Amino acid sequence: MVSRVVFGRGSFDQLDEILAAKRKGRNAPFIFYVDEVFKGNHWLTSRITLSYKDKILYIPTKEEPKTSQIDKYVEDIILEFSELPSGIIGIGGGIVMDIAKAVSLMLTNKGESKDYQGWDLIKYPAVYHVGIPTISGTGAEVSRTTILTGPERKLGINSDYTPFDQVILDPELTKDVPKNQWFYTGMDCFVHCVESLTGTYLNAFSQSYGEKAFQLCKEVFLGNDLSKEESQDKLMMASWHGGMSIAYSQVGVAHALSYGLSYLLGVKHGIGNCIVFNHLEDYYPEGVALFKEMKQEHQIQLPQGICQDLSDEQFNIMIDVALSLDPLWENAIGKNWKTIITRSKLLDLYKKM
Known part of the structure; x- marks a missing residue:
């Protein structure tokens, strides 16, 4: 710590x-x-x-x-x-x-x-x-x-x-963070919470931090009665608590796939998590629904089709990067994740982005 x-x-x-x-x-x-x-x-x-x-x-x-x-x-x-x-x-x-x-x-x-x-x-x-x-x-x-x-x-x-x-x-x-960057980086925290709270590595210590960060994110991104100063204070605390939660557990599917986007295409971490998380209903249904509600509330438009012109070789590079992150997949899926997460599943997900 x-x-x-x-x-x-x-x-x-x-x-x-x-x-x-x-x-x-x-x-x-x-x-x-x-x-x-x-x-x-x-x-x-x-x-x-x-x-x-x-x-x-x-x-x-x-x-x-x-x-x-x-x-x-x-x-x-x-x-x-x-x-x-x-x-x-x-x-x-x-x-x-x-x-x-x-x-x-x-x-x-x-x-x-x-x-x-x-x-x-x-x-x-x-x-x-x-x-x-x-x-x-x-x-x-x-x-x-x-x-x-x-x-x-x-x-x-x-x-x-x-x-x-x-x-x-x-x-x-x-105080001077642009709105889009504020949202993308704030959603990094939100995704931390979802992946930690639903993961197999969850424990009472990480859960206590994750639940607090999750609640603060909802107050910041879906609360209409906060002043700008209150929002800044709460999001800074959410970031701290979200970071503490994953320090004692782990992240999951969104981060693994986001690393692939970043490695090949140079997509920055916050927006990369948003692009990926937008398509993960099968893994985090409640979290993705809440994310889309927040996205609509703040009128955020995510980039579309960033993978549409990639070659098979490029897709394979991203898949290799994502699959190399064993602890993330084990947290998200369990110890038998290699029998569940296939290259074809990851290819389908990347093609949606």
Whole structure:
């Protein structure tokens, strides 16, 4: 679990005080990875105090993070600084927070990040790392994974060393999120809840978080009496609780298929989950019905026909990626999932998208 959390409007202003206690010296900088959407946004960046060799790097977020990208960031730090950083701070959405987690891990674990895609392959604790979400829903601020697209697959670095040491949850930072992105990322949280609560890995611990997140999602996306501030507060809490739920259980069919879309077509995670989940009535009938109600309530139009021009080889690539995620399928279907989930079933689903 994340060991330290601060929540509240304006809590971002506590960042300097939090980091001061963690500084290791003049030659051990804090590296701030900030979503490039905030470049030139002095409302946020002016509140980051740089000292000594501290550095802000603006991160492009049009594509999901790649293992090659992580390796380049790690190399840049090693070549530029004589000491390991005092800390890595990720300020942004799931992409930026995943990059911050991955870089902090790879600074203390030798080799390439692709070698650590999987479960519990990390051997040494990461450098101190802090997560500050500026959009709600991914659960990246609390999860034990960092999702990366490698040369062969899209898969997270899942380990007990991955979670942030400190998280700052300030709902004010989400105030300028565009409506479509707000919906797609919020639905990532909703899908987390559905997959966790209906999965075979469900336990009392994950259920308590999943049920709370599920209820908060309904209040945010189907409640007409919430102020904008109340909606921001509740969705940030839903994201946290949804992330906690899957940290102690697992996701399922939607995420497995979404990884295939992302790996081949570069579809971003939130919208990918929405595109996939829209066709999963056979697996999550109640959840999909509620999702479609939310989609209609907010007049969201999903992309259509993104797979219509794919070749057999391309479909097979996506199917291979999806089928490689054993824990997701076992959670969704059970230990005998390989006798139930066939390539033809996945092909039919992808052709609907």
